[in-house]
Amino acid sequence: MRLLLKNRFLIVFLPVFAILYMLVGAITWYVYIDQKDRILKNTVANYSSYLDQRNNLILALLSPTVSDISYLARQRSVRKYSGKKEDIELLKEDMQLMAMSNRDYKQVRFIGPDGKERIRLNWIDGKLQNVPDSVLQDKSNRYYFRNALKLKPGEIYVSPIDLNIEHGHIEVPYERVIRFATPVYNLKQELLGIIVINQYLNGYFSKLSDENRGVNRHFMFLNADGYWLMGPPNFPVFGFMFNNLANENFAHYFPNAWDTISLQAAGSVYNDNGLFVFRHVSIANDFIIGKQNNLNNLISDPQNDWVFVAHLKKTDITQLLHLRVLLWSALLLSALVLFFIAYFISRYRYKEQLYIAELNSLNEVLEDKITERTRELTKANLELKSVNEELESFSYSVSHDLRAPLRHISGFVDLLFKKNEEELNDKGKTYLRYIKEASREMGKLIDNLLNFSRIGRAEMKLVRFDMSSLVGEVQKAIERDNRERDIRWHVESMPEVKGDYALLRQVWYNLINNAVKYSSKKEYTQIDITWEEEENQYVFSIRDNGIGFDMKYIHKLFGTFQRLHSDAEYEGTGIGLAIVRRVVNRHGGLTRAEGVPGEGAVFSFSLPKA
Numbered sequence: 001m002r003l004l005l006k007n008r009f010l011i012v013f014l015p016v017f018a019i020l021y022m023l024v025g026a027i028t029w030y031v032y033i034d035q036k037d038r039i040l041k042n043t044v045a046n047y048s049s050y051l052d053q054r055n056n057l058i059l060a061l062l063s064p065t066v067s068d069i070s071y072l073a074r075q076r077s078v079r080k081y082s083g084k085k086e087d088i089e090l091l092k093e094d095m096q097l098m099a100m101s102n103r104d105y106k107q108v109r110f111i112g113p114d115g116k117e118r119i120r121l122n123w124i125d126g127k128l129q130n131v132p133d134s135v136l137q138d139k140s141n142r143y144y145f146r147n148a149l150k151l152k153p154g155e156i157y158v159s160p161i162d163l164n165i166e167h168g169h170i171e172v173p174y175e176r177v178i179r180f181a182t183p184v185y186n187l188k189q190e191l192l193g194i195i196v197i198n199q200y201l202n203g204y205f206s207k208l209s210d211e212n213r214g215v216n217r218h219f220m221f222l223n224a225d226g227y228w229l230m231g232p233p234n235f236p237v238f239g240f241m242f243n244n245l246a247n248e249n250f251a252h253y254f255p256n257a258w259d260t261i262s263l264q265a266a267g268s269v270y271n272d273n274g275l276f277v278f279r280h281v282s283i284a285n286d287f288i289i290g291k292q293n294n295l296n297n298l299i300s301d302p303q304n305d306w307v308f309v310a311h312l313k314k315t316d317i318t319q320l321l322h323l324r325v326l327l328w329s330a331l332l333l334s335a336l337v338l339f340f341i342a343y344f345i346s347r348y349r350y351k352e353q354l355y356i357a358e359l360n361s362l363n364e365v366l367e368d369k370i371t372e373r374t375r376e377l378t379k380a381n382l383e384l385k386s387v388n389e390e391l392e393s394f395s396y397s398v399s400h401d402l403r404a405p406l407r408h409i410s411g412f413v414d415l416l417f418k419k420n421e422e423e424l425n426d427k428g429k430t431y432l433r434y435i436k437e438a439s440r441e442m443g444k445l446i447d448n449l450l451n452f453s454r455i456g457r458a459e460m461k462l463v464r465f466d467m468s469s470l471v472g473e474v475q476k477a478i479e480r481d482n483r484e485r486d487i488r489w490h491v492e493s494m495p496e497v498k499g500d501y502a503l504l505r506q507v508w509y510n511l512i513n514n515a516v517k518y519s520s521k522k523e524y525t526q527i528d529i530t531w532e533e534e535e536n537q538y539v540f541s542i543r544d545n546g547i548g549f550d551m552k553y554i555h556k557l558f559g560t561f562q563r564l565h566s567d568a569e570y571e572g573t574g575i576g577l578a579i580v581r582r583v584v585n586r587h588g589g590l591t592r593a594e595g596v597p598g599e600g601a602v603f604s605f606s607l608p609k610a
Helices: 002-073 085-100 143-149 202-210 255-261 283-288 323-419 426-457 467-481 501-517 551-556 576-586
Strands: 105-111 117-124 127-130 156-158 176-185 191-200 219-222 228-230 266-271 274-282 298-300 305-312 462-466 487-491 496-500 525-533 537-544 591-596 600-608
Touching: 002 085, 002 156, 002 176, 002 191, 002 219, 002 266, 002 274, 002 283, 002 305, 002 323, 085 105, 085 117, 085 127, 143 156, 143 176, 143 191, 255 266, 255 274, 274 283, 323 426, 462 467, 467 487, 467 501, 496 501, 501 525, 501 537, 501 576, 501 600, 551 591, 576 591, 576 600
Parallel strands: 156 298, 487 525
Antiparallel strands: 105 117, 105 191, 117 127, 156 176, 176 191, 219 228, 219 305, 266 274, 274 305, 462 496, 525 537, 537 600, 591 600
């Protein structure tokens, strides 16, 4: 067998080597022609992923601010603002708490409907300061105020990113800023004012520049008109804010690339200036409409159609410079690599055939063992079934044969007592009474044992019936036997089931009768009968407020002649729960119980759905 497999190994090895050699030759030729485009595609994919990360950072910047301004607008101090001194102090306190959560909220304002500032908080030299009333300004002519006046309650206006202007002049040093503004209405839908957050972005832009310098040196952040909001040092930023830089934009430096970038949502351009990977980002498309974000209350300025661009000069794509060297190296190494690949593939196939042959041999042995074991288990099952039938028959015969001598004992005791009553002393009468009571108890045990044996042997008559009717019938029987008891019932309406009506009646009677019996020493008896539906079965439960039981004896509850309480406390033979378990098991269900001493117990059983 091994010699044959070794010959097959040689037969496989030579064709595999030849096929792989031809395949590598074809691949080498394809790589030589196509590798340039492949490198460009990989570079575009890497930088597209990088631009997606920038997009997520923008969302991470906006989302907390939107949450903060929305939260502040819902505060009672805002909704109940009336202009009184105490209202101003309450509102100012809430605004301070929000401003202290983010030091990039450099100005937080509350502006009245007339455009005049009512409250203004500024971060100055690392301290949050309240601007005095004498310095408060009129912002009625500012675009973000006018746009916010048009909004509905709950909507938030997001301004373009620009440089902060104070008293008509661009603030020095330059501070990049984006503004969030939302109107505030009272319960009568009357406008109370506008909340405005000026969020400074210098720290954020610095973080963009400092992270992963090897990648960020290629990153450009443009507004809708192609002006740099962030870019390499040799390109002017925020040119639209300065008259002398009005033409200094991306289109001026890279017109061929801008023709494509301005028209497409995302993609790449490769020309004499290098590789441009771009992606348009806007609050309207990426944040509001995006299903993963809950920012549909934002009203964004049209200028917030930003463009992310990664620009790589040709010299930055080093893979292209080394392409020819890599190709020749691949050709020189291909023969050696092919040899080892072909060898290992063929060797693997050789070992695989060996393993398969061994497994087939083992499977044959295993199948023989399984067949023999199955035969032994079948024989054991038949023997066990025969033993169980003999035990059932023996139990029934013993119980039946014991009843006759027991009746004789009881009858002779009665006869002895009647004919010799005058001759018997008190001690003799007491002994006869003990014998009479013992024979009566033994009669009960025999009757229960006969019933238990009969349940195991009787053929079940399965029918569909309403479980509520059966429980109601048992409930009435229990009440007739306990007329003097105060029993309070809570019984839920139950579904139809399929089972043996008489046997399940015995189950309900035993469980409910136990619940009533073991709660007899309570002021009143509370019986709760409920049910629940599980995947493939119904589970019925009986809860009482009786003496309960200790869970450490749970293993004894459903055994024959097992009792947790003495006959002096509660009557019983200890076979009722064993009957319950046998009936439920024959129906394909399970039984369980839970109890707490002194607080009651819950007995449950399940039945499969019909």
